[in-house]
Amino acid sequence: MELTYIPYKELERIRKLDCNTIERTQLFATLARINTLYMIMQAGSGHIGSSFSAMDIVSWLYMNEMDLADDPDAHGDVYFSSKGHDAPGYYSVLLGLGRLEFCQIHELRRLNGLPGHPDVITPGIQTNTGSLGTGISKAKGMALAHRLQDKKARIFVLTGDGELQEGQFWESLPSAVHQGLNEITVIIDHNKIQSDTLLSLVNDLGNLEAKLSAFGWHVTRCDGHDLQAFSACLEECKAITDRPQIIIADTIKGRGVSFMEDISTLDLDNLYQFHSGAPSAEDYIRANDELFASASEQLQKLGAGSLESEQRSLLPRPVVEDPQRLIGAYSRALVEQAEKRPELAVLDGDLMLDCGLIPFREKFPERFIECGIAEQDMVSIAGGLALRGVLPVVHSFACFLSTRPNEHFYINATEKTKIIYVGSLAGLLPSGPGHSHQSVRDIAILSAVPGLTLIEPCSEAEVAMAFDYSVNVSQNSIYLRLVSIPYDIPFQLPADYQLEYGKGVVLTEGDDAVMFSYGPVMLTQAVKAAELLKDEHGLGLRVINLPWLNHVDADWLRSSVEGFKYIFTLDNHFVKGGQGEMLGCKLAEMDSTSSYHLHRFGISEIPECGLNDEVLQAHELRGIDLSNSMNSIIKD
Amino acid sequence: MELTYIPYKELERIRKLDCNTIERTQLFATLARINTLYMIMQAGSGHIGSSFSAMDIVSWLYMNEMDLADDPDAHGDVYFSSKGHDAPGYYSVLLGLGRLEFCQIHELRRLNGLPGHPDVITPGIQTNTGSLGTGISKAKGMALAHRLQDKKARIFVLTGDGELQEGQFWESLPSAVHQGLNEITVIIDHNKIQSDTLLSLVNDLGNLEAKLSAFGWHVTRCDGHDLQAFSACLEECKAITDRPQIIIADTIKGRGVSFMEDISTLDLDNLYQFHSGAPSAEDYIRANDELFASASEQLQKLGAGSLESEQRSLLPRPVVEDPQRLIGAYSRALVEQAEKRPELAVLDGDLMLDCGLIPFREKFPERFIECGIAEQDMVSIAGGLALRGVLPVVHSFACFLSTRPNEHFYINATEKTKIIYVGSLAGLLPSGPGHSHQSVRDIAILSAVPGLTLIEPCSEAEVAMAFDYSVNVSQNSIYLRLVSIPYDIPFQLPADYQLEYGKGVVLTEGDDAVMFSYGPVMLTQAVKAAELLKDEHGLGLRVINLPWLNHVDADWLRSSVEGFKYIFTLDNHFVKGGQGEMLGCKLAEMDSTSSYHLHRFGISEIPECGLNDEVLQAHELRGIDLSNSMNSIIKD
Secondary structure: OOOEEEHHHHHHHHHHOOOOOOHHHHOOOOOOHHHHHHHHHHHOOOOOHHHHHHHHHHHHHHHHOOOOOOOOOOOEEEEEEOOOHHHHHHHHHHHHOOOOOOOHHEEEEEOOOOOOOOOOOOOOOOOOOOOOOOOOHHHHHHHHHHHOOOOOOOOOOEEEOHHHHHHHHHEEEEEHOOOOOOOEEEEEOOOOOOOEEEEHOOOOOOHHHHHHHHHHOOOEEEEOOHHHHHHHHHHHHHHHOOOOEEEEEEEEOOOOHHHOOOOOOOOOOOOOOOOOOOOOOHHHHHHHHHHHHHHHHHHHOOOOOOOOOOOOOOOOOOOOOEEEHHHHHHHHHHHHHHOOOOOOEEEOOOOOOOOOOOHHHOOHHHHEEEEOHHHHHHHHHHHHHHHHHOOEEEEHHHHHHHHOHHHHHHHHHOOOOOOEEEOOOOOOOOOOOOOOOOEHHHHHOOOOOOEEEEEEEOOHHHHHHHHHHHHHHHOOOOEEOOOOEEEEEOOOOOOOOEEOOOOOOEEEEOOOEEEEOOOHHHHHHHHHHHHHHHHHHHEEEEEEOEEEEOOOHHHHHEEEEEEEOEEHHHEEEOOOOOHHHHHHHHHHHOOOOOOOEEEEEEOOOOOOOOOOOHHHHHHHOOHHHHHHHHHHHHOO | OOEOOOOOHHHHHHHHHOOOHHHHHHHHHHHHHHHHHHHHHHHHHOOOOOHHHHHHHHHHHHHOOOOOOOOOOOOOOEEEEEOOOOHHHHHHHHHOOOOOHHHHHHOOOOOOOOOOOOOHHHHOOOOOOOOOOOOHHHHHHHHHHHHHOOOOOOOOEEEEEEEEOOHHHHHHHHHHHHHHHHHHHEEEOOOOOOOOOEEHOOOOOOOOHHHHOOOOEEEEEEEEOHHHHHHHHHHHHOOOOOOEEEEEEEEEOOOHHHHOOOOOOOOOOOOOOOOOOOHHHHHHHEEEEEEEEHHHHHHOOOOOOOOOOOEEEEEOOOOOOEEEHHHHHHHHHHHHHHHOOOOOOEEEEOOOOOOOHHHHHHHHHHEEEEHHHHHHHHHHHHHHHHHOOOEEEEEEEHHOOOOOOHHHHHHHHHHHOOOOEEEEOOOOOOOOOOOOEOOHHHHHHHOOOOOOEEOOOOOHHHHHHHHHHHHHHOOOOEEOOOOOOEOOOOOOOOOOOOOOOOOEEEOOOOOOEEEEEEEEHHHHHHHHHHHHHHHOOOEEEEEEEEEEEEOOOOOHHHHHHHOOOEEEEEEEEOOOOHHHHHHHHHHOOOOOOOOOOEEEEEOOOOOOOOOOHHHHHOOOOOOOHHHHHHHHHHHH
């Protein structure tokens, strides 16, 4: 399949067109949308809807408003997006302005390319975002630094509107007023749709202007696609000298493509389809045709000739043959247990679809509590429910669930109630979204919560067992760590396998070394490594699936390593604080009389962004990397 | 010294007085203030100011408003304080109503007594608070549970006003409206003073009524000491059937004692003196006399006889001879480094006094950034500052700093800037405030932040070295973990001691076993244990101070344990995820050919509240406990 993008020279031509500023900017934004669509399609994932809703705003700021230094990293006015997931749109503006190497257009979500969420490693990116609600705080830090350094620069922060459900947004407002930080202008990309559906259905924002004004900010509002009106708001803000300003820009999610703009059918059953992920081939063609038609019409109106474009083939995507889908299995297990346990209630943080909660919500709407993007609130609500005899099952992505409400896990633990937490999108993969979304620190930060058992299942079958254990067997609270990507696994659990607290199960037999791991991604690498060690080096590796992340049965461990000189652990997590550290320390406590060699594999650097396989390779965690490393260690 | 309290029979008599409800409640509240003062004086610490500002409100709710079940744990209307530190006042109301065993009046902040902050272990306490901003979320959880269970109960939540700086307060507001939770009534104890000084100086709340109304809550306001007005507000709230309500109760911190009410001299240099901690003997007597005079006058007015009271001696407080004061040493080190490093700026989360920041603020006011009770905002501001070349030094209590902004540490880490974080009040002691304030999980949850080095110094001298290292030597970001209580230490660092990354220093020599620990509290226990082992059991213990919490030099460790069969670690932290786990795993990786026995000491249960020595004993961490345990292990 061929994909189309607008080359740099064409964007440069448009930027220099001798015409009305607004028309020029609008045309540029249309072309940037074409390139954004290309980038997301080529990457296989990315956020179209909010890239498009913010495109006119970002284009205007960069083309007409900001005082930019030539060197993208040098001093000048500052812009960044707090929501961060509109990165593809943002990159396409920077690419069109020549502020990024244009060849990077082909490298969205690729290793050493343009990260899925903004990272300061990319020239011109001012701060790392992707975790919601942090932008204004960051801007305040920059403004205070500029003041200490006698520098002058305006700071523009774009936020989402779903993002306004995060407490930190509101936490960050007062001191900006208290300190009179008038150099900060916030623009809310108010497209009214959050990850799943309409904000008004999830957790309504109410009277936004009244709220923001009450916090003491100067507030103004416009149609975020009407550049005349937007520029007037910017002028108004520039004249305010005593306090920060907010522009509420009413926008349309998916702006520029009719079927992405259409929200007439949205409700809790019909979710918005273009928040994240690449479109289908058919949708890509329709969207691209619409954008091209629109650009051509604008060019024609300006008498500016026809539109030059280039084509590139869609990179082949890896084929997943018969994958294990852990979220699907979880979704079924949740409904099954809920049927038997009327006290079970589900809490969601605006990730109903991604966490597999739709079947539950359809079946038990009265027991489904949508909390919006408000993780601290959600985990405290769970605490309140549990104190009254409800069994709350709390959902978000692992990267957010384990961190934002970290203290709240502990508070709940001190009340000794039982709560089940389910963190999806766990581990290094998918690696396209980048480190804000790669949860590789959650074992470390939850292991020491008293009375909390951490489990990561490796297959659909083990998901069902783990959730059954969580609901019906465990007295402890549970953190269930779920890999979200469908994954081909080259192993099977034994037919008679049962979960036993602190004990694992052998997946491959071998006499030369033993490796402990968990979850579909790393057990797959371990089993592949076992095959390679056998075939290429004549070494036998016993691979053990140990789904218990913060507890191991000492007797079982002793018998599992007995006779082995080489012991390996493999974490889908930082080596520091992972399962391997727990196992290593337990080995040290075991009074072993025989000597052994322990080596821990896992992540030791900030996770890379890229295709799943290239990132596994970059961290030397593919089967072949592990096989080579283990062979070297054994043969040394 | 004799302390005075009002016995139960007298409180019961007042509750049954045949007089006007308001006068009866006011009198009860005055007596409850006397008992609160007694409890705090006897405990040696506790929060007077906000106990007194909320006393009329709490008394009214319990005596006249709430539908209470006889069994304090049974179903009925719910009240709890979200701020939690007003617990002594709250307890004194429950004691006066016979809802707590009256003998508990002598047991504030004692083992198995009344915890420093509310805990559900105490009859009638509905939820654990002490970490700010969580109350409304908890109330929502309870309300949703009641609805699922077809129960009817009103839920009253008291919040502080400084607490409104926490994002979670605002995060929790919208869904209560979205879900129409009219059974929730929030009362803001609006005394205008937070931990250190006036809110208006720290981070002004602005137009509070406008803010809360804009969030869609029903808002009403009254003088929180005018019970007629307060009761009218409650009536108004009761009539609202479609949404939750907030009463802004204007109160006076320290209400009832003239010199505790006096805020005429408060500013950033003159802080409020009665937020936490016991008063001086002189202040106690003055305050008690005033409250007695007031009670007697009220009684006389009602023709209700004279006031019966009882006395009890002030328990002797442990004498600290010549303690190490780490916060003081830090305070000096901070100013010293700041003089040399103009790019160093200080951020504070409303704990200027407790974190030792006043000398810095006085000397470098332009480099002092007061963030208020807003830890996520503060750590993100630090991130913004660091991106612009400032060296931010960020302060709060370890329990809050390591948890609330946990994700924000990681975001900053991914930007690879350098930031120094200083968490005071670290570890098990002081144990009076209870588990919300005992930071015993911070090593586990920060160890895996990439590029972050964790250090805990054990003495004033080591504090200066550690901060010098943090500012001038380390390329990494630093988390400096500080014990706040003055502590007598029975050891000295060698005169030529220098900090070396990942290496420690021997404090006592011995041939039979080696113990690794850190910080003044646990090294003291270790050295005492060494003395006892020698004197009573003839065993020699090498005690090593290893201030590096998440890194150890492998060669140094190898040589430190060489020849030892018994290796012990001692954490001022949960055993899980502490320094001992890091050391244990490193030992396992060392290919030791000799066998050894490893045992880790530390905290394994939720920390107890109580006097420091009784809590050390409860966790079996005193020198004598350790000595006995080690002797058993060695002799086994």
